[in-house]
Amino acid sequence: MRxxxxxxxxxxxxxxxxxxxGKDPLQVLQNCxxxxxxxxxxxxxxxxxxxxxxxxxxxxxxxxxxxGEITIxxxxxxxxxxxxxxxxxxxxxxxxxxxxxxxxxxPTVRGEMSKKEAREEAxxxxxxxxxxxxxxxxxxxxxxxxxxxxxxxxALINRPKVMIMDEPFRGLDxxxxxxxxxxxxxxxxxxxxxxxxxxxxxxxxIFLADRILIMTFLPGxxxxxxxxDLPRPRNYHVLTSKKYLQIxxxxxxxxxxxxxxxxxxxxxxxxxxxxxxxxxxDNRH
Amino acid sequence: MNIYFVLPLFVILSFIFFIFxxxxxxxxxxxxxxxxxxxxKTLTSQRFWLVILGFVLTIGFWYAAVYWLPFDAFHRLxxxxxxxxxxxxxxPYYGISIYTKEYYVHILYSTYRATVSxxxxxxxxxxxxxxxxxxxxxxxxxxxxxxxxxxxPPLAWVPLSILMLPGVEPAVIFVTFLVAFFVTTLNxxxxxxxxxxxxxxxxxxxxxxxxxxxxxxxxxxxxxxxFTGLQISMGAAxxxxxxxxxxxxxxxxxxxxxxxxxxVKYPTIIIGMVTLGFIGYGSSAVIRxxxxxxxxxxxxxxxxxxxxxxx
Numbered sequence: 001m002r003x004x005x006x007x008x009x010x011x012x013x014x015x016x017x018x019x020x021x022g023k024d025p026l027q028v029l030q031n032c033x034x035x036x037x038x039x040x041x042x043x044x045x046x047x048x049x050x051x052x053x054x055x056x057x058x059x060x061x062x063x064x065x066x067x068g069e070i071t072i073x074x075x076x077x078x079x080x081x082x083x084x085x086x087x088x089x090x091x092x093x094x095x096x097x098x099x100x101x102x103x104x105x106x107p108t109v110r111g112e113m114s115k116k117e118a119r120e121e122a123x124x125x126x127x128x129x130x131x132x133x134x135x136x137x138x139x140x141x142x143x144x145x146x147x148x149x150x151x152x153x154x155a156l157i158n159r160p161k162v163m164i165m166d167e168p169f170r171g172l173d174x175x176x177x178x179x180x181x182x183x184x185x186x187x188x189x190x191x192x193x194x195x196x197x198x199x200x201x202x203x204x205x206i207f208l209a210d211r212i213l214i215m216t217f218l219p220g221x222x223x224x225x226x227x228x229d230l231p232r233p234r235n236y237h238v239l240t241s242k243k244y245l246q247i248x249x250x251x252x253x254x255x256x257x258x259x260x261x262x263x264x265x266x267x268x269x270x271x272x273x274x275x276x277x278x279x280x281x282d283n284r285h
Numbered sequence: 286m287n288i289y290f291v292l293p294l295f296v297i298l299s300f301i302f303f304i305f306x307x308x309x310x311x312x313x314x315x316x317x318x319x320x321x322x323x324x325x326k327t328l329t330s331q332r333f334w335l336v337i338l339g340f341v342l343t344i345g346f347w348y349a350a351v352y353w354l355p356f357d358a359f360h361r362l363x364x365x366x367x368x369x370x371x372x373x374x375x376x377p378y379y380g381i382s383i384y385t386k387e388y389y390v391h392i393l394y395s396t397y398r399a400t401v402s403x404x405x406x407x408x409x410x411x412x413x414x415x416x417x418x419x420x421x422x423x424x425x426x427x428x429x430x431x432x433x434x435x436x437x438p439p440l441a442w443v444p445l446s447i448l449m450l451p452g453v454e455p456a457v458i459f460v461t462f463l464v465a466f467f468v469t470t471l472n473x474x475x476x477x478x479x480x481x482x483x484x485x486x487x488x489x490x491x492x493x494x495x496x497x498x499x500x501x502x503x504x505x506x507x508x509x510x511x512f513t514g515l516q517i518s519m520g521a522a523x524x525x526x527x528x529x530x531x532x533x534x535x536x537x538x539x540x541x542x543x544x545x546x547x548x549v550k551y552p553t554i555i556i557g558m559v560t561l562g563f564i565g566y567g568s569s570a571v572i573r574x575x576x577x578x579x580x581x582x583x584x585x586x587x588x589x590x591x592x593x594x595x596x
Contacts, residue, residue, distance in 0.1 A: 092486070094488075094502065094505070096582045098582075
C-alpha cells in the first residue's frame with residue numbers, strides 16, 4: 001500500500017491571534033510560511049507552547065486562520081476533510097467498537113467501500129501495523145503502543161493525502177516510544193504518505209524526518225528548515241552516526257535559542273549544553 | 286411441621302443455593318480453579334461469613350427487640366418467626382400467604398404497574414435525554430423546565446393526576462412513570478455530556494453524518510450512564526408506585542401494606558415489605574444483566590474480567 005505522491009501543502013503568511021478575556025491577545029502565529037513536501041516526512045519541532053498544535057488544527061481544518069493562505073495541491077483548503085487526517089496526542093479510538101470496527105468506520109460511513117471490502121482492506125492495514133491478531137479486541141484490551149498503532153491504521157485506511165500527527169507518541173514510556181518510532185518509520189517507508197509530524201523531542205525528529213521545520217517561540221514562524229539526508233531505511237544505528245550528531249548540534253542551537261525565550265534570558269545551562277554538544281560532534285569528526 | 290410448610294422453605298433455599306452455585310461457577314471459570322474448590326474458598330472466606338453475620342444480626346435483633354428487650358415500640362410488631370409462619374401457612378390467620386390467590390394478585394398488579402411505567406419512562410425518557418444532549422437548542426428549551434418540575438414529589442402529583450386521568454389505574458401509573466422518566470432523562474443527558482469531545486471530532490473528520498454520529502457515537506457512548514439511570518429509575522418507580530398505591534388503589538403491594546396497617550394485620554405488612562425487597566432486587570438484576578449483554582466493551586474497560594495484552 002503506497003500513498004499517491006500528492007498532498008503538497010503551501011502555507012503563506014498565516015496569522016492567528018487568540019483572545020482571552022482579561023488578558024492581552026496572544027499572537028500565536030505571525031506570517032508563518034512553510035511548505036509541506038509531498039511524499040516526505042516533514043517534522044515540525046519547537047518549544048512547547050509555540051503554536052505547533054494551533055498550526056496543525058488549522059491545517060486539519062478544525063480552526064480557521066485570521067489571515068493568510070493555505071493551498072493543498074494548488075487548490076485552497078476549506079474545512080475538515082478526509083484528505084488531511086489527524087492523529088491526536090491522546091487516543092480517540094471508540095472504546096465501544098472493536099479494533100476492526102474502528103478501522104473500517106471511515107470508508108464505510110462515506111460509502112466508499114462495502115463492509116466486506118473495508119474488512120479486507122483493514123486486514124491488510126492491520127497486518128502492516130502488526131495488529132492482525134487483535135482485530136476483534138476492544139481498545140481497552142490493548143496496550144498504549146498498540147492503541148496508537150490501531151489509531152494509525154484507522155487513519156491510513158482512508159488513504160489521506162496528508163497525515164497530520166500531533167505528538168502521537170506522547171505519554172508512552174521511553175521503551176515503547178522508541179519501539180513505536182522504529183515501527184512508525186517502517187510504516188512510513190512502506191507507504192511514503194505525506195506527513196506532518198509534530199514533536200518536541202529532537203532525537204525523535206532527526207530519527208524520523210526528511211525535513212525538520214524548526215518553529216520560533218511566540219509568535220510562531222518557521223525559523224529554519226534542516227534537511228535530514230540520513231539514508232533510508234533507517235534503524236537505531238543512525239543514532240550513533242556522525243551525521244546524526246552534526247544535525248543534532250545544528251538543530252539544538254536553533255532550538256535552545258527559542259527555548260530560552262520561554263524561560264527568559266539568563267539561561268546559561270542551555271549555552272553550556274550547546275557548547276558541550278558541539279565539542280562532542282567535533283571530536284567525532 | 287407439615288409438607289406445605291417445609292416445601293416452600295426448601296424451594297426458597299434451593300433457589301438461593303442455585304444462584305450461589307452459578308456465581309461460584311463463573312468465578313471459578315475466571316480464576317481457573319474447579320467449582321468445588323472455589324466454593325470451598327468462598328465458604329472459608331471472611332467476606333462470606335460477614336454477609337451471613339449481617340443477616341443473622343439483623344434478624345436476631347428484630348427477634349430480641351420484639352420478645353426480650355424492653356423496647357415498647359417493638360412489642361407491637363410481629364416477630365420474624367410469626368411472619369415466616371404466616372407467610373408459609375396454608376391457612377393464614379390474616380389472609381395473606383404464599384398459598385392464597387390474593388397474594389399473587391397483589392404482586393401481579395404492582396409488577397404490571399411498575400413495568401408499564403418503567404417501559405413508558407424508558408421509551409420516552411431515553412430519546413428525550415439523547416435529544417437534550419444532542420441539540421443545544423432543545424437543551425436550552427427543556428432543561429430549566431425539567432429542573433423545575435423534577436423536584437415536585439410524586440405524591441404531590443396524585444390529586445392532579447386523578448383529576449386529569451380517567452380512573453385510578455392510569456393515575457397511579459402516571460405518578461410512577463413521572464418519577465422514572467426524570468431519572469432516565471437526566472441520566473441519559475449526563476451520559477451524552479460525558480462523551481469525550483475527541484470521539485466526536487474523530488467521527489466528524491472521518492466523514493460521518495449526524496445520523497451516523499448519533500448511532501455510532503452518541504448512543505453507545507452514553508449507554509453506561511443510561512443503564513445506571515435505568516436501575517435508579519426502576520428503584521424510583523417502585524417507591525413512588527407503593528406511595529401511589531397506598532393512597533389510590535384497590536390492589537397492589539402498597540395497598541396490601543396500607544390495608545394491613547388499617548386492619549391491624551401486622552404480619553401482612555412485613556410480608557408485603559419483604560416481597561417488595563425481593564422483587565426490587567430481581568428487577569435491578571434483570572437490568573444489570575441486559576446492560577452487561579449490551580456493553581461487552583465496558584466490561585473490558587473496567588478491567589473486571591477482561592485480559593489485557595502486553596507487548
